[in-house]
Amino acid sequence: MNGAVRAVVRMGIYAGTKVYFIHEGYQGMVDGGDNIVEAKWENVSSILQVGGTVIGSARCKQFRTHEGRLQAAHNLIKHGISNLCVIGGDGSLTGANLFREEWKGLLEELTEAGKIDKKTAHKYSHLNIVGMVGSIDNDFCGTDMTIGTDSALHRIIEVVDAIMTTAQSHQRTFVLEVMGRHCGYLALVSALACGADWVFIPESPPGEGWEDQMCQKLSENRAGKKRLNIIIISEGALDCCNKPITSDMIKDLVVRRMGYDTRVTILGHVQRGGTPSAFDRILASRMGVEAVLALLEASPETPACVVSLSGNQAIRVPLMECVQMTMEVQKAMDEGRFDEAVKLRGRSFENNLNTYKCLAHRKSPAHQPDIQFNVAILNVGAPAAGMNAAVRSAVRTCISEGHRMLAVTDGFEGFMKGQIKEIKWGDVGGWTGQGGSLLGTKRTLPVNNLKAVAEQLRLHNISALLLIGGFEAYLGILELLAGRAKYDEFCIPMVMVPATVSNNVPGSDFSIGADTALNAITDTCDRIKQSASGTKRRVFIIETMGGYCGYLASMSGLSAGADVSYIFEEKFDIHELQCNVEHLTEKMKTSVQRGLVLRNECCSENYTTDFIYQLYNEEGKGVFDCRKNVLGHMQQGGSPSPFDRNFGTKISAKAMQWISGKLKEYYRQGRIFANCQESACLLGMRRRSLVFQPVSELKEMTDFQHRIPKEQWWLSLRPLMKILAKYKINYDVTHASQMEHVERRGAHENRDNIAI
Secondary structure (H helix, E strand, C coil): CHHHHHHHHHHHHHCCCCEEEECCHHHHHHHCHHHEEECCHHHHCCCCCCCCCCCCCCCCCHHHCHHHHHHHHHHHHHCCEEEEEEEECHHHHHHHHHHHHHHHHHHHHHHHCCCCCHHHHHHCCCCEEEEEEECCCCCCCCCCCCECHHHHHHHHHHHHHHHHHHHHHHCCEEEEEECCCCCCHHHHHHHHHHCCCEEECCCCCCCCCHHHHHHHHHHHHHHCCCCCEEEEEECCCECCCCCECCHHHHHHHHHHHHCCCEEEEECHHHHHCCCCCHHHHHHHHHHHHHHHHHHHHCCCCCCCEEEEEECCEEEEEEHHHHHHHHHHHHHHHHCCCHHHHHHHHCHHHHHHHHHHHHHHCCCCCCCCCCCCCEEEEEEECCCCCCHHHHHHHHHHHHHHCCCEEEEECCHHHHHHHCCEEECCHHHHCCCCCCCCCCCCEECCCCHHHHHHHHHHHHHCCEEEEEEEECHHHHHHHHHHHHHHHCCHHHCCCEEEEEECCCCCCCCCCCCECHHHHHHHHHHHHHHHHHCCCCCCCEEEEEEECCCCCCHHHHHHHHHHCCCEEECCCCCCCHHHHHHHHHHHHHHCCCCCCEEEEEEECCCCCCCCHHHHHHHHHHHCCCCCEEEEEECHHHHCCCCCCHHHHHHHHHHHHHHHHHHHHHHHHCEECCEECCCCHHHEEEEEEECCEEEEEEHHHHHHHEECCCCEECCCHHHHHHHHHHHHCCCCCCCCHHHHHHHHHHHHHHHHCHHHEEEC
C-alpha cells in the first residue's frame, strides 16, 4: 500500500495539485482534525520498502451511518478536497461509491445547517472517486492481481520452503493453513508453486470420497520413498455440502487413517506483513500514478472507477461492475454452483486450478495415444530460477498425455554427446523450489555440429523437442529450423519456453527467472540504502545484469525508488550525467540525503560503472560521497519467486499440451514429419495470454547484434521512475495530451485537491 501512497502523493504534486493524507482510513475522515494533513514530497520518502501502510487503516462503523458520512463530507470540504483515492477491498470501495452518490445531498444538508455557504457547495459540487484494490486474497474481480497478493505469496513460500527441510528430515506430514476466507487464490497458487500433495479451496470443494483419495495419495508418496507430504488449506475451505473443512480435521484424519506424524502450521497475519515484493511495489506505483490521472481527468459524468491490472497494462474499469461481479462469485459459492464460481474468478484462476490437478494427481491419459512418442527436454543458456519448476511441469504433463519424456543434461553440448535418459514422474518431485538448473545448462549452440544432434534424435527416436532457456535457446531453435533443409530428423514439433533473468527474448513480455532476479536486486538495494541511514549525503552506484537489455535496471529502479537508471535502449551523454549529478546535489539539501543510481552492465561502452562512479565522486565532492556495487551472479541464484514457479509451471504445461497435439497432427504413415514454420514455435506471454509464435516470424522483431527485441513494453514505464524521483520531465508520449490537461488544471484550479 505504501508504494501506492507514495505514487499518488508524488504524481499529484508533479501535476500541480495539493495532496492530503487521511490517517486511519474512514475513521480519520469522520474525525477530521489532525487526521487530515497535507502531504509533502519528503513525507513519502523511504516508505516504498515498508510493509503495511504508514497512513494507517481502520474499520469505521460511523462511516456506515448517514451522520458519519455527513461529518466526513464536511471535513473534506474544509480542506478543499473533492477527489478521493481509496485503497482497500470491495467493502471500502463500495462505501466510497455510496459516499460519492450521496455527496450532492450531503452538501445540501451542510448548506442548510449553515456549516458551508452556497458558493462553497457549488465549487465542490462533485466528488471524484478512484479506487485501488489492496487485498492479499486477490479476491476482487476486474483485476489480474491486487496490491499485496504477491508479497503474501512470498511469505507463504518462505514458510513452505522452511517446513519442507524439516518434513524431509523427519518423514512428517504438514498441514499448512493460509488466508483466504472467501477466495482460495493464495492456497491454490502456493500449492502450485511448492508442488503440494493436496489443496483445499472454497471455490472447488473435494468430491465424495475425498478422504480415501487423499490418504491413497499420501500412501503412494511414502511408497515412492518420498518423505515429505504437504497439504495446503485455505481458511475458508468447504466440502461439497458447504460445511467447513479445518486444518485440525485434516490432521486428525491423517493421524487416524495413516498413523503419520502430522503437524499443523497456521500462518495467520504473517502473510500480511514483511517487506513488499518487487512486483507489488511496481504494481502499486503504476496504479497510484494512473489513479491520479483518472481523478484529474474525471468529470461529473464519469463513473467511479478502479485502477486494475490487465496483463502488463494498468487500466480503469467501472467500480461497481467489479464489485457486482465479486458478489456474484460469493453468491454462486453459497448456492453450490462451484464450477461457475471458478469461471467467475477469471481465466487465470481456472487455469491455475486445472494445471494443479494435472500435475499433482497422476492419472492415465483420457485417450491413450495409438503410439507412445519420445519427447526430449533440455535447458539452454544460463541458469534461471524457475527452470526446474518448468521441467517438472513438462515431465508430468508429458506423462499424463501418454508419452515418454527424455531428459538431456547440459544443453546442446550434452545432446551431442548422447547425455539423454528417460525421466519419470517421481524423478521431478520437489523440483519447484530449487534454483538453477538440475538438468544442467550450457550456452553451446548446435550450428557447428547439427549432424551430431540429428544423429542423437535418430538414435533415441525423439519425436519432439522442448527447449527451456534464454536467447541461446531462441538461436538454437532457429538453427534447428534452418537445419531441416539438410536433416529430416529436425522435421519434428519444436517449442521454446523463455527462461532468462535478462528478459530479453523476443515474443514474450516475461521470461522465467526475471522476477526472482528483480527481487534479488530490490532486496540488495534496500539493504544498501539502509546502510546510509546513519551516514548521510551518500550516493550508491549499482551495476545490474541483463546484457544489452535494460529490463532489470529499469524495473528494479522503479521498485527500489532509484533516482536514475542507465540502460542501452535509452542513449545518454555527458550532459545528462551532469544533470543527474545536479539533481542529486539538490536532493542533498532536503531531508532525503541519499541517492541510488542503477546502471545496466552493457548500457555504454565508455560510460562504465567505474567512470560514472568517478564522475559522481568528483562532481559531488563536498556535497556527497559515492559507493559502488557490482551485483554480479547473485542475481541468477536463490530460490525462485512464487511468480517464477507459477509461471514456469503453467507455461511448460501448455507447451507440452501443444506438443502432444502436434504429434497427433503430424503423425503420418508411421512417422512424424513436420516441415512447416508453425511447427517450430516460441510460447510467450503477450499481455494476458500465452501465445504460440513461429520463431521464423520473430526474426524481424529481433536485434540479433545486441540480443534484444526491437520493441519492449516496459520502456513506457521508465518516465515513472524519474517523475517519482522528482525530475521535471514530460510523461510517456501516449499520455502527452492528458498530461498537458493535468498540468493546466492543477496549476489554475483549486478544486483539484486530492486525498488518499
